[in-house]
Amino acid sequence: MALAQLHARRRRGVHRRPDSGSVGDGAPAPFGGTWVVAASPLMRLRGLAGRPPDRTVMVLPRCRDVHTLTMRHPLDIAFVDRAGRVIEVHRLVLPGTRLRSDRAFGAIERFARPGPWFMRGDSVEIPGCKKGGPRRVAERRRR
Numbered sequence: 001m002a003l004a005q006l007h008a009r010r011r012r013g014v015h016r017r018p019d020s021g022s023v024g025d026g027a028p029a030p031f032g033g034t035w036v037v038a039a040s041p042l043m044r045l046r047g048l049a050g051r052p053p054d055r056t057v058m059v060l061p062r063c064r065d066v067h068t069l070t071m072r073h074p075l076d077i078a079f080v081d082r083a084g085r086v087i088e089v090h091r092l093v094l095p096g097t098r099l100r101s102d103r104a105f106g107a108i109e110r111f112a113r114p115g116p117w118f119m120r121g122d123s124v125e126i127p128g129c130k131k132g133g134p135r136r137v138a139e140r141r142r143r
Contacts, residue, residue: 023035023124023125023126024037029110030118031116032115033055033057033110034056034057035057035059036056036059037059038059038061044062044063047060048075048109048110048111049070057110058110059106059107059126060107060108060109061105061106062105063106063107064100064101064104064105064107065098065099066093066098066100066107066109067098068096068097069095069096069098070095071096073095073112074092074094074095074111074112075092075093075109075110076089076090076091076093076117077090077093077099077108077109078090078108078117078118079099079101079106079107080104080106080124080126081103081104082105083123084124084125084126086118086122086123087101087103087104088101088104089119089120091112093112105126
């Protein structure tokens with residue numbers, strides 16, 4: 001089931017933790033668009049700046065701090081933890097803004113547009129994220 005359908009069901013009172021599948025360059029992203037993984041430091045610094053508004057969904061692994069200083073258009077931004085769970089969501093972030101999440105492992109951003117976007121608790125498989133991160137740490141401590 002698509003993430004957009006799951007979000008519609010969640011609003012009607014049906015709760016289920018969605019999984020958008022694996023993130024990869026050129027793969028279809030949830031809510032329309034295409035994934036782009038910013039693997040190099042230069043790509044991470046640039047982000048969506050300098051691009052015309054399109055349907056690109058950019059993934060910034062190992063990123064806790066996002067700025068929109070050189071942007072001309074607002075963004076939708078979601079921060080994810082090490083396990084790939086969405087922990088913070090920001091819609092319509094205006095140019096000239098800086099956002100930081102100390103608990104984040106990565107960020108996902110797109111040009112702001114109406115319609116569904118990630119919600120807290122959604123799950124995304126980002127390159128470098130550990131599946132079930134916090135549980136594994138807790139299990140190691142018990143041993």
